[in-house]
Amino acid sequence: MPESTHYGILAEFKSPETLVEAAKRARARGYRELDAFTPFPVHELDDVLRLRDRRVLWFGLIGGAVGFAIALAMQMFTNFDYPINVGGRPLYPFSAFAVVAFELTVLFGALFPAVGMLAINGLPRLNYPVFAASRFHLASKDRFFLCIKAHDPRFDPSQTRRFMQTLGAESVELVPA
Amino acid sequence: MSLTAEESEHILPPGQSLGDVTDQLARIPLHFPTRRRWLIALALSSLLLLLFFVAVTVLFTRGVGVWGLDIPVNWAFAIHNYVWWLGIGHAGTLISALLLLMGRDWRNSLNRFAETMTLFAVVCAGVYPILHLGRPWFVYWMFPYPATMQVWPQFRSPLEWDIWAVLTYLTVSVIFWYVGLVPDLAAARDRARRPGWQTFFGVLSLGWRGSAIHWMRWQQAYRLIAALAVPLVVSVHSEVSLLFAASQIPGWHSTIFPPYFVLGAAFSGFAVVSMIAIAIRSLFHLQNLVTDDHLDILGKVLLATGLMTAYGYVFEVFDAFYSGGVHEVQTVSDRFFGVYAWSYWGAVVFNFIFLQALWWRGVRRTPWALFLIASSVAIGMWLERYMILVTSLYRDFLVSSWGSYTPTFWDWAIYLGTLGLFMVPFLLVIRVFPVISIFETKEVLHDERKEASRA
Numbered sequence: 044m045p046e047s048t049h050y051g052i053l054a055e056f057k058s059p060e061t062l063v064e065a066a067k068r069a070r071a072r073g074y075r076e077l078d079a080f081t082p083f084p085v086h087e088l089d090d091v092l093r094l095r096d097r098r099v100l101w102f103g104l105i106g107g108a109v110g111f112a113i114a115l116a117m118q119m120f121t122n123f124d125y126p127i128n129v130g131g132r133p134l135y136p137f138s139a140f141a142v143v144a145f146e147l148t149v150l151f152g153a154l155f156p157a158v159g160m161l162a163i164n165g166l167p168r169l170n171y172p173v174f175a176a177s178r179f180h181l182a183s184k185d186r187f188f189l190c191i192k193a194h195d196p197r198f199d200p201s202q203t204r205r206f207m208q209t210l211g212a213e214s215v216e217l218v219p220a
Numbered sequence: 221m222s223l224t225a226e227e228s229e230h231i232l233p234p235g236q237s238l239g240d241v242t243d244q245l246a247r248i249p250l251h252f253p254t255r256r257r258w259l260i261a262l263a264l265s266s267l268l269l270l271l272f273f274v275a276v277t278v279l280f281t282r283g284v285g286v287w288g289l290d291i292p293v294n295w296a297f298a299i300h301n302y303v304w305w306l307g308i309g310h311a312g313t314l315i316s317a318l319l320l321l322m323g324r325d326w327r328n329s330l331n332r333f334a335e336t337m338t339l340f341a342v343v344c345a346g347v348y349p350i351l352h353l354g355r356p357w358f359v360y361w362m363f364p365y366p367a368t369m370q371v372w373p374q375f376r377s378p379l380e381w382d383i384w385a386v387l388t389y390l391t392v393s394v395i396f397w398y399v400g401l402v403p404d405l406a407a408a409r410d411r412a413r414r415p416g417w418q419t420f421f422g423v424l425s426l427g428w429r430g431s432a433i434h435w436m437r438w439q440q441a442y443r444l445i446a447a448l449a450v451p452l453v454v455s456v457h458s459e460v461s462l463l464f465a466a467s468q469i470p471g472w473h474s475t476i477f478p479p480y481f482v483l484g485a486a487f488s489g490f491a492v493v494s495m496i497a498i499a500i501r502s503l504f505h506l507q508n509l510v511t512d513d514h515l516d517i518l519g520k521v522l523l524a525t526g527l528m529t530a531y532g533y534v535f536e537v538f539d540a541f542y543s544g545g546v547h548e549v550q551t552v553s554d555r556f557f558g559v560y561a562w563s564y565w566g567a568v569v570f571n572f573i574f575l576q577a578l579w580w581r582g583v584r585r586t587p588w589a590l591f592l593i594a595s596s597v598a599i600g601m602w603l604e605r606y607m608i609l610v611t612s613l614y615r616d617f618l619v620s621s622w623g624s625y626t627p628t629f630w631d632w633a634i635y636l637g638t639l640g641l642f643m644v645p646f647l648l649v650i651r652v653f654p655v656i657s658i659f660e661t662k663e664v665l666h667d668e669r670k671e672a673s674r675a
Contacts, residue, residue: 059666079432082238082407083663084439088432096433099440103448121364121372129376142381142459146388149452153392153445157399160441164434167426174429180410182430183403185238185662 050172050220051076051192052203053179054212059085062187065210066091069191072206076195080173080188098163099156106155107148114147115140176218186213193220230668231326231513238662241509245404245658246411252651254503265643272637275630276351284354286630293613293625298352300605301635303460304488305345305642306386307481307601310453311489312338313393316400317446317453325667326517328660329509332404333500333650334493335397340645341492342390344638349382351634378462385459392452396445399438402428404654420652457482464608471551471612474539480532484601487525487571491597494518498587498594500655509656512585519584522594526575533568547617555611559624563607570600 056062062079066088069077079088088094118140126134161167173179173190182188189210191203200217207215252258279286289296312334319327350356362383364372373380406428409421428434461481464472497518501510540548555564574596577583584590615622 080430081432081435082242082430083403083659083666084435085432089436092432094433094436096437097440099437100444103441103444107448117364118375121375125370125372127374132376136376139376142378142455142462143375143384145455146381146384146452149448149455150388150391153395153448156441156444157395160399160437161426164431164437166428166434169422169427171427171429183407183410183659184242 048220049193049198049200050218051078051190051195051198052200052207053080053173053176053216053218054189054207054210055178055181055214055216056187056189056212057185059087059187061211062189063087063091065189065207065212068210069189069206073197074191074195074203076192076198078190078192080179080182080190082183082185082187085187096163099160102155102159103152107152109155110147110149110151111144113151114144118143172218172220176216178214178216190218230672231511232329232661232665232668233508233511234668234672236508236665238665241661241665242407242658243411244506245509245654245656245661246408248504248650248655249408249652250412250414250417253505257503258647258651262644262647265640265647268637268640269644270640271633272641275633275637278630279351279634280356284352286628288626288628288631290623290625292616292621292623293610295609295613296625297627297631297635298348299463300602300609301638302345302348302352303481303608304602304605305341305348305638306389306460307457307485307605308489308492308598309338309341309345309389309393310457310482310485311493312336312341313396313449313453314486314489315493316396317449320446321443321450325664326514328664329511329514329656330493330497330518331400331660332653332657333496333655335393335400336646336649336653337489337492337496338393339390339397340642341489342386342393343645344642346386346390347638347641349386378459378466381459382463385456389452389456392445392449396442396449399442399445400657400660401653402426403430403438404658406430407658408654453485454482457485464612469612469616470545470547471540471555471608474536476532476535476539480529480536483525483528483532484604487522487529488598488601490518490522490525491594491601494522494590494594495598498591500650502587504655506656509661515587515590516581516584519578519590519593522597523575523578526572526578526597530572533572550615551612554615555607558611558615560607560611560614563603564611567600567604567607570596570603572600 054065056065059081062081063085066077066079070091077092079085079092081088119135122134173182173188178186179188189207189212191198191207193200197203204215204217247253287297289298315327315334316331316338320331350359353359361367362373362380375381402425405421405425409418409425412418412421458478458481461477465474465477467473494515497510497514501507537552540552555561574593577589577593583593610625614624
């Protein structure tokens with residue numbers, strides 16, 4: 044059976060606690076390609092599913108640095124290119140440049156992680172296999188879904204399905220790719 | 221402001237299911253409940269907006285001479301209302317960002333419409349300096365571009381800082397609002413039945429599916445932007461105050477100005493948030509989500525920021541006498557006893573006298589009473605900005621340059637028009653988007669239920 048015909052198997056749970064418990068047991072069974080779909084962030088999942096990604100925070104830092112550099116360069120250059128003597132005050136006063144430097148630090152520091160977060164998440168996109176699942180619309184309401192993906196080495200459509208039924212799921216559904 | 225453990229654990233009444241809350245909030249755009257009242261509000265606001273467009277057309281064809289400003293009072297309604305609107309906007313960011321970082325759960329019922337308020341308050345503020353230019357089509361002169369005249373904007377002037385601060389604030393507010401809205405747009409998409417709504421929310425929700433790894437990155441981004449937005453608010457209104465404080469005018473040239481302006485901004489903004497919270501909860505019957513406890517807390521915050529603003533009043537006077545400057549003292553006496561004394565004492569009465577009723581818990585929890593007090597604060601802060609502008613400018617150093625200011629019909633028309641410029645898009649947004657954050661409300665409900673089952 045070629046794996047490409049399936050995306051994975053979705054199991055539906057009534058609470059974050061049961062979802063986390065099921066995810067732990069799936070990990071213990073040796074499944075590694077897991078994902079979960081929840082109506083709000085469930086922090087326990089980060090540990091259970093071994094999620095670790097700090098790139099968004101790096102984007103923020105880089106964005107802030109870029110904004111700060113642009114602001115300082117812009118303000119210094121304009122005063123260098125067309126110097127105006129205002130009562131003998133310094134041409135390059137950092138106290139006067141601080142406001143615009145701060146604003147652009149914040150502007151780019153907010154833009155980079157927002158755009159970067161969407162980009163790493165692969166969004167925006169119009170469709171995704173899980174949307175085809177019959178009960179998936181509840182993932183934005185009050186149901187919590189665990190997914191074992193088809194490219195997991197231990198994935199087997201019938202066995203994995205049977206295993207997920209033992210986890211106390213409300214429903215289990217095979218999702219086509 | 222200290223809450224008892226009991227209050228902070230249960231801001232929302234228990235016994236509501238996550239599904240019910242989702243349906244209740246997603247239903248508002250999809251099956252809009254109060255069509256008639258909303259249409260009446262929209263019609264009235266559209267009239268104000270129409271007035272705005274008429275007044276702006278008159279202004280652009282005949283020039284700023286249609287306003288009452290003249291030398292020496294050459295900054296009046298335009299800058300006064302700019303500061304007032306921008307200040308109102310700040311409370312939305314503070315509620316949303318500061319309280320998110322502090323983990324205050326009660327913010328989750330208020331943040332969405334508070335942020336929406338911020339967006340359109342900043343728009344109303346932002347149009348004023350452009351209108352005030354006299355030749356608004358030259359607004360691009362504010363940006364450094366390689367001009368044939370070979371000059372650059374002067375970055376050593378607070379007037380140049382202003383446009384960078386306001387545009388940054390507007391952009392970051394839009395980003396923060398939209399990033400926080402995406403998961404709710406997905407929830408509305410999944411509830412929508414009609415193809416039009418499905419497409420609308422489907423496109424705007426960007427394909428959000430609530431994946432665990434997406435949530436993790438989303439939260440990093442959201443909290444990071446929040447952490448940037450808090451100092452941004454402080455910087456923007458401090459910068460606005462520098463438009464005044466960096467000049468030599470008596471009554472403006474003071475180091476108290478940045479904190480005084482930021483606190484006054486938060487004060488007026490929390491007043492308007494309270495008014496909107498009360499209006500929205502009665503319009504959409506959301507008493508189960510915007511509870512009396514929320515009003516209670518808003519009342520306390522309003523009282524606290526009000527007292528801090530009052531401290532600014534005291535120190536403004538102290539500063540003048542401590543400096544001993546003849547002109548500084550003269551300005552204080554002009555404010556107390558001059559022809560514009562009504563604006564000073566009006567500000568004191570509307571800002572601080574009625575406010576004292578909020579010491580009583582019963583008043584804070586009575587929607588109409590809180591609404592009236594909040595309206596009085598909005599008026600009071602409007603008078604305060606007027607007072608700061610006009611009483612400082614109309615009599616400065618030389619008697620020969622003393623003058624006066626009276627707003628004209630077109631001054632008032634544009635100001636009333638900006639109320640429409642605020643209300644029309646605000647009403648449209650609460651018509652088509654979830655007015656209260658769905659997923660954050662569910663998060664609070666779930667956490668509270670877990671607490672309750674543990675106890």
